[in-house]
Amino acid sequence: MKEKINCETARNFSVEKTLEKLGHFPKKTAEKEAWFLSPFRSETQASFKVSKTKNRWYDHGEGVGGNVIDLVCRILKCSIGEALAFLNDGGAKNTFREQRIFKDNDTGLGIVKVQDITHPALIQYLGSRGIPINTAKTFCKEVWYQHKENRFFAIGLQNYQGGWELRNKLFKNSSSPKSYTYLQNNNKQLIILEGMFDLLSLATLDEIQIKASDIIVLNSIAFIKAIEPYLKTYESVLIYLDNDNAGRQSAKYLMDHHKHIMDQSHIYKNQNDLNDLLCHESG
DSSP, X not given: OOOOOOHHHHTTSOHHHHHXXXXXXXXXXXXXXXXXXXXXXXXXXXXXXXXXXXXXXXXXXXTEEEOHHHHHHHHHTOOHHHHHHHHHSOSSTTTTGGGGGSOGGGXXXXXXXXXXXXXXXXXXXXXXXXXXXXXXXXXXXXXXXXXXXXXXEEEEEEOTTSOEEEEOSSOEEEOSSOOOEEEOOSOXXXXXXXXXXXXXXHHHHOHHHHHTSEEXXXXXXXXXXXXXXHHTTSSEEEEEOOSSHHHHHHHXXXXXXXXXXXXXXXXXXXXXXXXXXXXXXXX
């Protein structure tokens, strides 16, 4: 069992290596510094600097910077405890396993109840994104959660560690622990998707392929390396990542390291993701 780290020891973890683990790679590098496209927004000119001598980062576009813990917290939108667990993990399938001991208030969210999707507002929201209610019910639940004194409801996809990805018309949240979703049906083909609505969209567009495949929903591009140990167990792997810089870099990384992976983003080459394609075709 790994020895738990604290903030003091975690700050010694390499910012540059952590960015790579999170799926971000330098556009240019020198002896004392490296420059990345900002992981916080879309840009074409690298404005995100990492000092190799100080092991600190600075985003010139936003005028903010910090240490490796600040970086993980901001990219994953997680607590310090979750960031420490992420840094302490080598990228294997147990990423975030230690989060099981964390309380719900690590993210400020408490799960109140989980049930089948019935709320008219959620059904309407799914319809606005081209998702039939029966498809959504196959993979998701209606999750009621509390933040401070307020109670909300959302479409919920449960992840590998028991946390929830939460979506409604107004909010995009998640409960602790943050992780990927792994749906196993003992198939020889694996499909890797980026988010909840990519899963629901592909299930709407190609139900046969979904049923013939095991599925991993990353829930964050940061988990690219965490799911790598699974890939060798499949004969073929299809990836459907977003047509943005992070998605393209992550797709390239996977295909460079695994020869049986096929990038399917050409299917929605004129859109950002599968849901954009679905809405375009149904609109």
